[in-house]
Amino acid sequence: MTKAEKTAISPTREQDFPEWYQQVIRAAELAEPSDVRGCMVIRPWGFGIWENMQRQLDAMFRATGHRNAYFPLFIPLSYFAKEAEHVEGFAKECAIVTHSRLEVDAEGKMKPSSPLTEPLVVRPTSETIIGASYAKWVQSYRDLPILLNQWCNVVRWEMRPRLFLRTTEFLWQEGHTVHETEAEAREETQRMLGVYETFARDHCAIPAFAGEKSESEKFPGAVQTMTIEAMVQDRKAIQAGTSHFLGQNFARASGIQFQNREGKQEFGWTTSWGMTTRMVGTVVMAHADDDGVVLPPRIAPTQIVILPITPKEETRGQVLEACDKLAAQLRANKYANLPLEVEIDRRQFGGGVRNWEWIKKGVPIRVELGPRDLEKNSVELSRRDQPVKGKQSTVTGEFVSRAPEILGSIQQNLYQRALKFRDANTRTIDNKEEFYDFFTPKNPAKPEIHGGFALAHWNGSREIEDKIKNDLKVTIRCIPVSDSEPGRCIFTGQASKKRVVWAKAY
RNA sequence: CGGGCUGUGGCUCAGCUUGGUAGAGCGCCUCGUUCGGGACGAGGAGGCCGUGGGUUCAAAUCCCACCAGCCCGACCA
Numbered sequence: 001m002t003k004a005e006k007t008a009i010s011p012t013r014e015q016d017f018p019e020w021y022q023q024v025i026r027a028a029e030l031a032e033p034s035d036v037r038g039c040m041v042i043r044p045w046g047f048g049i050w051e052n053m054q055r056q057l058d059a060m061f062r063a064t065g066h067r068n069a070y071f072p073l074f075i076p077l078s079y080f081a082k083e084a085e086h087v088e089g090f091a092k093e094c095a096i097v098t099h100s101r102l103e104v105d106a107e108g109k110m111k112p113s114s115p116l117t118e119p120l121v122v123r124p125t126s127e128t129i130i131g132a133s134y135a136k137w138v139q140s141y142r143d144l145p146i147l148l149n150q151w152c153n154v155v156r157w158e159m160r161p162r163l164f165l166r167t168t169e170f171l172w173q174e175g176h177t178v179h180e181t182e183a184e185a186r187e188e189t190q191r192m193l194g195v196y197e198t199f200a201r202d203h204c205a206i207p208a209f210a211g212e213k214s215e216s217e218k219f220p221g222a223v224q225t226m227t228i229e230a231m232v233q234d235r236k237a238i239q240a241g242t243s244h245f246l247g248q249n250f251a252r253a254s255g256i257q258f259q260n261r262e263g264k265q266e267f268g269w270t271t272s273w274g275m276t277t278r279m280v281g282t283v284v285m286a287h288a289d290d291d292g293v294v295l296p297p298r299i300a301p302t303q304i305v306i307l308p309i310t311p312k313e314e315t316r317g318q319v320l321e322a323c324d325k326l327a328a329q330l331r332a333n334k335y336a337n338l339p340l341e342v343e344i345d346r347r348q349f350g351g352g353v354r355n356w357e358w359i360k361k362g363v364p365i366r367v368e369l370g371p372r373d374l375e376k377n378s379v380e381l382s383r384r385d386q387p388v389k390g391k392q393s394t395v396t397g398e399f400v401s402r403a404p405e406i407l408g409s410i411q412q413n414l415y416q417r418a419l420k421f422r423d424a425n426t427r428t429i430d431n432k433e434e435f436y437d438f439f440t441p442k443n444p445a446k447p448e449i450h451g452g453f454a455l456a457h458w459n460g461s462r463e464i465e466d467k468i469k470n471d472l473k474v475t476i477r478c479i480p481v482s483d484s485e486p487g488r489c490i491f492t493g494q495a496s497k498k499r500v501v502w503a504k505a506y
Numbered sequence: 507c508g509g510g511c512u513g514u515g516g517c518u519c520a521g522c523u524u525g526g527u528a529g530a531g532c533g534c535c536u537c538g539u540u541c542g543g544g545a546c547g548a549g550g551a552g553g554c555c556g557u558g559g560g561u562u563c564a565a566a567u568c569c570c571a572c573c574a575g576c577c578c579g580a581c582c583a
Binding site: 008018026033035037089090092093125154156158160165166170172227238239240241242274275276277278279309310311312348349350351352353354355356357359368370371372373380382388389391506 | 507517540541542543544545546573574575577581582583
């Protein structure tokens with residue numbers, strides 16, 4: 001660049017949010033579109049974030065009694081077809097394997113051959129194939145509960161892919177459990193919802209509304225779907241994790257039956273719950289600014305980057321040595337019970353190019369260490385949650401001992417900022433006109449960032465949901481778990497048990 | 507999957523109307539001066555113009571088909 005730009009990312013969030021999002025992902029080298037339609041390449045920095053999420057969530061699953069296992073990628077069509085509502089929900093987005101060989105034809109082109117007797121569906125989710133195993137494993141109430149999770153990829157043939165938010169293939173975890181009683185299964189559903197809410201809040205610094213999906217938004221085949229809904233910076237909602245109470249629907253379809261304490265045959269009560277790589281996109285949209293990604297320290301692949309400043313050849317050795325020493329001291333420290341993730345960037349670039357790369361990547365703390373600092377025994381410290389030009393001279397020893405505390409403060413600050421943003425854009429609405437006004441952009445041709453979450457009463461009917469979706473593209477994101485007083489539906493005047501969360505959504 | 511727009515070095519795009527053998531800026535490489543907030547100079551590499559067919563002496567440019575991407579709908583974690 002010949003001229004310094006005002007912001008590292010253009011357009012800005014205000015100018016064009018969807019385009020800004022794409023540019024941030026690219027500038028930070030999180031991921032890029034691949035040659036395969038709808039599929040993305042997750043680059044090391046993006047995958048590092050996912051690996052941290054994975055490791056931390058996995059520990060939470062273990063702590064709640066779950067173990068990991070792995071089930072096949074391919075699901076026989078007949079398995080998949082066992083649960084009618086389930087099939088209907090996924091039918092339109094399945095990839096199906098129909099052949100087992102490639103042959104070269106007369107023109108030299110590759111063609112599939114050897115048709116399979118039974119086509120295989122590439123898993124869009126694994127209820128049915130896991131159910132088949134569970135049916136074999138469960139005979140007595142003594143075999144229950146089964147509490148398993150798998151980390152894997154799934155395929156849903158989506159029509160409009162967006163990096164991380166909606167891709168044809170994505171990575172996730174899916175937990176699948178079987179219980180002896182309805183109460184236990186319902187309890188499990190709530191427990192895992194709680195895990196997701198905690199994870200989003202404490203690890204990703206994202207406040208979320210936890211609640212129940214309406215009938216029209218729930219998982220195909222579920223009795224009840226619970227969700228956590230986060231707000232991102234264009235004030236839209238995004239589903240960041242789900243937990244389903246499946247009743248006996250899938251147990252009946254898969255034949256998961258056991259002899260209960262009374263000696264009678266009974267179907268198991270199952271749950272399933274998942275969180276996906278979409279969370280990486282959610283973190284970007286929730287925290288990133290016009291200079292790039294801003295990462296919560298707990299999920300940052302690198303928490304502190306050390307930038308050696310080596311203007312003169314004669315001091316370079318000394319500076320690098322000091323950087324190594326600093327890195328070693330920092331790594332001996334812990335934040336959130338894990339050693340600090342520290343990296344030294346030794347590349348010799350002119351100007352601030354190197355610095356800006358790390359700003360765009362969102363590393364929480366940048367530390368410059370040069371000859372002048374060496375003399376003063378200090379470092380220049382920059383926090384990504386503060387304006388990018390800010391720099392603070394700190395005595396090295398003090399920085400080393402305070403680093404975990406600073407990371408904690410950044411983590412907290414990001415959460416508080418996100419919470420404040422969400423609360424500022426969440427409105428309690430008690431009449432239809434205000435509701436319509438809230439969700440109508442001033443410039444329909446190129447809608448500005450508008451709306452947010454509306455907490456409003458609703459009569460519980462599908463008709464109203466459909467009408468609002470049709471009129472405003474607004475849907476019920478969830479029926480919150482938290483209490484609220486009864487009232488009157490703002491669209492019909494009919495009785496309403498509690499306020500529900502309305503928003504435009506990803 | 508329906509409607510609209512777009513495919514030209516890594517990125518953003520000009521050239522296409524009026525066919526004549528490919529350009530700019532940024533990025534990249536080399537050398538030098540620089541380096542504590544997106545540096546400067548000089549030199550250099552890199553494109554069968556999305557794919558396939560057609561028209562023509564000649565196609566990035568005209569015609570047809572297909573593929574991909576973006577936006578708007580429907581669908582979704």
